[in-house]
Amino acid sequence: MEKQDSNGKFIVPIGPQHPALKEPGHFEFAVEGEIVTGAAVRLGYVHRGIEKGAEARNWTQNIYLLERVCGICSHIHATAYTLGVEKLANVVAPPRAQAIRTLVAELERIHSHLLWLGVAAHEGGFDTLFMFSWRDRETVMDLLEMITGNRVHYSTNILGGVKIDLDDEKITAIRKGLDFLEERTHHYLKVINTDETFLGRTRDVGTMSRQQAEELGAVGPTARASGVPRDLRVEAPYAGYHEFPVRLITATEGDLHARFVVRMNECLDCYRVIREILDRLPGGELATRVPRRIPEGETISRVEAPRGELVYFIKSTGGDKPDRIKVRTPSLCNWGTVTSVAVGHKLADMPMLLAGIDPCFSCNDRMVRVNRPDQSQTWSWENLRQYGIEYYR
Amino acid sequence: MKIGAMLGDILRSLFKKPATELYPFVKNPAPEDLRGALQYDPSKCTGCQLCIKDCPANAIELVTVDKVNKRFVMRYYPDRCVYCAQCVQNCRFKCLAMSDEQWELATTKREAFVVHYGKDEDVEFLLEKAANAGVEEPCIQE
Numbered sequence: 001m002e003k004q005d006s007n008g009k010f011i012v013p014i015g016p017q018h019p020a021l022k023e024p025g026h027f028e029f030a031v032e033g034e035i036v037t038g039a040a041v042r043l044g045y046v047h048r049g050i051e052k053g054a055e056a057r058n059w060t061q062n063i064y065l066l067e068r069v070c071g072i073c074s075h076i077h078a079t080a081y082t083l084g085v086e087k088l089a090n091v092v093a094p095p096r097a098q099a100i101r102t103l104v105a106e107l108e109r110i111h112s113h114l115l116w117l118g119v120a121a122h123e124g125g126f127d128t129l130f131m132f133s134w135r136d137r138e139t140v141m142d143l144l145e146m147i148t149g150n151r152v153h154y155s156t157n158i159l160g161g162v163k164i165d166l167d168d169e170k171i172t173a174i175r176k177g178l179d180f181l182e183e184r185t186h187h188y189l190k191v192i193n194t195d196e197t198f199l200g201r202t203r204d205v206g207t208m209s210r211q212q213a214e215e216l217g218a219v220g221p222t223a224r225a226s227g228v229p230r231d232l233r234v235e236a237p238y239a240g241y242h243e244f245p246v247r248l249i250t251a252t253e254g255d256l257h258a259r260f261v262v263r264m265n266e267c268l269d270c271y272r273v274i275r276e277i278l279d280r281l282p283g284g285e286l287a288t289r290v291p292r293r294i295p296e297g298e299t300i301s302r303v304e305a306p307r308g309e310l311v312y313f314i315k316s317t318g319g320d321k322p323d324r325i326k327v328r329t330p331s332l333c334n335w336g337t338v339t340s341v342a343v344g345h346k347l348a349d350m351p352m353l354l355a356g357i358d359p360c361f362s363c364n365d366r367m368v369r370v371n372r373p374d375q376s377q378t379w380s381w382e383n384l385r386q387y388g389i390e391y392y393r
Numbered sequence: 394m395k396i397g398a399m400l401g402d403i404l405r406s407l408f409k410k411p412a413t414e415l416y417p418f419v420k421n422p423a424p425e426d427l428r429g430a431l432q433y434d435p436s437k438c439t440g441c442q443l444c445i446k447d448c449p450a451n452a453i454e455l456v457t458v459d460k461v462n463k464r465f466v467m468r469y470y471p472d473r474c475v476y477c478a479q480c481v482q483n484c485r486f487k488c489l490a491m492s493d494e495q496w497e498l499a500t501t502k503r504e505a506f507v508v509h510y511g512k513d514e515d516v517e518f519l520l521e522k523a524a525n526a527g528v529e530e531p532c533i534q535e
Binding site for chain 2: 057058060061062063064065128129132135138145146147148149150153155158163164190191194195196197198
């Protein structure tokens with residue numbers, strides 16, 4: 001698989017199709033023996049034209065399109081978008097709706113972190129942990145299916161509120177599920193802190209200092225594991241986080257092990273927040289009316305996705321469709337940490353380092369506009385679709 | 394520090410039932426609020442088409458048989474549907490609902506992906522007309 005380039009270095013290409021990768025991405029690791037001396041990443045294999053597609057759909061239809069940016073953090077994408085649109089329309093969702101949004105977002109965070117625990121353990125060769133954590137993840141998936149009606153795309157949000165409600169039966173079921181998950185999370189925390197073979201693969205691997213994390217613009221648990229106190233739920237609370245504050249969870253080591261510990265501790269905090277929401281669930285309406293045409297203006301909406309800060313830019317020209325929507329997902333910010341931290345490590349550590357940031361490839365890949373001075377044209381969604389069909393024919 | 398921190402889990406699970414479900418031999422009931430196939434009750438429909446306006450997947454069409462007497466036929470495409478329930482949310486007359494029983498929708502036949510809802514005679518009338526003329530009848534979309 002190795003190829004030699006003109007500089008006399010061995011470069012090991014990985015991907016876009018590779019058994020170690022769950023999604024398509026291309027990596028080139030320059031190696032000297034077993035040690036990596038340089039790393040490069042190329043993305044864009046799962047570009048789907050979602051941002052362009054958003055311009056052809058009305059404000060409501062876009063909730064469901066943007067929910068499909070990512071299959072794991074689908075609710076948080078819809079939340080970022082609806083919060084932005086509500087800000088443009090000068091509407092605030094009722095407190096009960098905000099609490100339910102927060103509840104589903106926290107359940108989704110648990111689901112995402114448990115999924116990541118399994119994937120990262122699998123990359124490290126610890127398949128027992130992978131199997132057990134994914135078995136337990138089913139508990140939270142079942143809870144989400146019970147309260148929202150779907151396992152993956154919850155479609156909880158509507159403009160101005162939510163479309164699901166909680167009753168006593170559901171609250172009891174959530175509490176029961178949380179008790180089980182809390183016990184299991186404590187167990188996993190013990191496993192990742194004590195299992196010697198696993199610690200050998202995580203401790204002092206991919207260590208990133210706080211300064212490095214800040215310079216590279218790391219976000220989410222990756223940054224927090226290096227001691228950067230960065231969590232939008234704490235810094236700039238949105239939805240229900242004013243009412244139900246979360247604790248900022250950080251670690252100082254900055255290695256892979258710290259990322260495991262931060263994510264598991266975050267799960268434990270999620271259980272606490274969810275219980276608090278269930279205890280003090282505000283009453284009242286589930287949604288307020290939002291006009292079909294959103295007033296002219298532009299806004300930035302920021303939320304904390306399971307992987308880090310998610311930013312939406314939304315521009316309206318006063319019509320029933322957005323003029324422009326730009327999505328910046330957390331995975332994109334964290335790629336720089338992988339390529340710079342990889343140097344000096346063994347090639348065998350690369351899958352774990354890649355998995356350590358919890359990358360989501362399809363999140364990254366969106367519209368890239370190439371401005372050529374001689375060739376400028378505006379394409380409609382239909383043109384773009386036709387171009388795609390012709391290109392792959 | 395120890396080796397084999399999950400050995401206990403493995404040994405315990407030797408004596409447990411498999412965690413996976415025995416589907417399709419045992420079918421567990423779906424949760425009450427599951428968003429399965431769309432259901433339509435023609436008797437309450439006024440033909441306002443708000444459901445069609447916000448459908449993100451163009452999965453529903455409404456054919457007007459007789460506007461004065463409010464006779465409508467809904468053509469639903471379960472393969473296009475993304476099961477978001479926005480149409481149910483939009484409907485002011487509660488004539489739409491998502492089923493918690495019809496969720497095994499995979500099939501090898503194309504015909505199953507066009508579902509007609511409405512009074513039997515209206516659906517028959519439409520299908521007959523389409524078969525005779527060999528062209529699709531005009532249907533209203535926004």
